[in-house]
Amino acid sequence: MDILIFADARPGHFRQSEGLAAALARRSEVRVRRLEVRPRPVLKGTLLRWLVRAHMPLALLLRLACGLGPGTIGRPDLIVSAGSDTLAANVLAHRLTGAPNVFIGTIRDLAEDDFTAVLTTFPSQAMRPRHVLAAKPTLVDPDRLPPPRAIATASDLAGASLAVLVGGPTPSHRWSDDDWTALATRLGALARETGARLLITTSRRTPPEAIAALEALAATGAVETLAIFGRAPAVPLDRFFGADALLVTDDSATMVFEAVAARRPVVTLAPADRQPTRDDEAFDDLASQGLIRRLEVVAVAPQSLVEAFAAIRPKAAHPAELLLAALAPLLAPAGLNPGKSSGNAGRTDA
Known part of the structure; x- marks a missing residue:
């Protein structure tokens, strides 16, 4: 599985994306590619999300907002990111490639239909379409x-x-x-x-x-x-x-x-x-x-x-297994089934 991670400047965010990739590596061989996203100050936050909702030309918006050319996206099997600065890149790459995408966090005013799955730690958000309540992914094993x-x-x-x-x-x-x-x-x-x-x-x-x-x-x-x-x-x-x-x-x-x-x-x-x-x-x-x-x-x-x-009563199950089980109902229709083991633990390649 080829995973594309969009990373902002905060390690606490991209470590969550890497944690999800590490969880998926328990099921199959995983190759990870990371692209850093630094939205231009004039095109951040509400304005950038408005442009995404307005469905401006993908290539133009990717370059203007994220400094990325369409050729840098490739053909990933899965797109993952966390942090509001990566929201636009996540959605635009999903539209461009058709690859399933997962966002970890709050999607603000973007539409649920722009995401395959949204991981949230907030019970009040978990009832929204395509949202699933789960712990933040982590590299702690x-x-x-x-x-x-x-x-x-x-x-x-x-x-x-x-x-x-x-x-x-x-x-x-x-x-x-x-x-x-x-x-x-x-x-x-x-x-x-x-x-x-x-x-x-x-x-x-x-x-x-x-x-x-x-x-x-x-x-x-x-x-x-x-x-x-x-x-x-x-x-x-x-x-x-x-x-x-x-x-x-x-x-x-x-x-x-x-x-x-x-x-x-x-x-x-x-x-x-x-x-x-x-x-x-x-x-x-x-x-x-x-x-x-x-x-x-x-x-x-x-x-x-x-x-x-x-x-305190810590969970008996491995946190990666709980995460994959929560994601499976949303990723399986997109052709990915993290809920089933292939029998061989994979690894991530930086």
């Missing part, structure tokens, strides 16, 4: 990870590995210096009081204030691993996803879904000044399924974490 240690009592924290995935400020998540200090202080107390092993990694959005607080914590000897984004040596992400339980700041839905895919207890952490977001619907759905628990940073304490970890 729980089969590569060690089985987690069960944490049911405070004594179980002794020697347990706790991964902490740290994001950063967004318009809705106003992480302050006090929040970062509180996070580092409470993690330090947790390690001292319980003997838990802390594995901490930051992201591209983690600010210097947070890094300074975490480095000060590491200097006390309370942290087994501290990986700062962009600094050598790089630490494989499987080291964090393979921890016994995970704490994830909830400013990144991608990080939360990646943690859930690891099939171990996940607790999300919020700063004191957090505004409601669209992702709350997805997080509440995960919580209702018993896959995560949501806490504020100030609530991080041994007892609250033990209660949260003990209440």
Whole structure:
């Protein structure tokens, strides 16, 4: 299967597309080609989608809006993308080639008929035509990870590995210096009081204030691993996803879904000044399924974490299998049947 991925500038988006390709590779041989899309500022957002709905000449719109010639599209078997900047390219390539297309996210004001399938994490969107409710695709493969240690009592924290995935400020998540200090202080107390092993990694959005607080914590000897984004040596992400339980700041839905895919207890952490977001619907759905628990940073304490970890029930099935089963009814009429195994696991070629 030849898969064409349209990628924007955000790794959190194109990793989802790559996660779907990796899931499909469990069923058949997969070849992946990635095209970067950078819509011109004057032709972005609402205006670009209006031009797509107006059915302007495909070749002209592809070149004007996406900087792509029709010859660059080729003849893919499947088109995949995530992120609003890739919406136009996804639809235009689908119209140009007739290949089935999948978009991961919200299609805004475009018509459902322009998509073969739309993956959404929002239950309120799942009833729309051609939409399917599913977790965000991810490259996290729980089969590569060690089985987690069960944490049911405070004594179980002794020697347990706790991964902490740290994001950063967004318009809705106003992480302050006090929040970062509180996070580092409470993690330090947790390690001292319980003997838990802390594995901490930051992201591209983690600010210097947070890094300074975490480095000060590491200097006390309370942290087994501290990986700062962009600094050598790089630490494989499987080291964090393979921890016994995970704490994830909830400013990144991608990080939360990646943690859930690891099939171990996940607790999300919020700063004191957090505004409601669209992702709350997805997080509440995960919580209702018993896959995560949501806490504020100030609530991080041994007892609250033990209660949260003990209440969480990760999915028994591999997340890729759940994703393929959800997609099968929409892709099968287009000649693709991801719900059935060919008997040979494939691989993706970058």
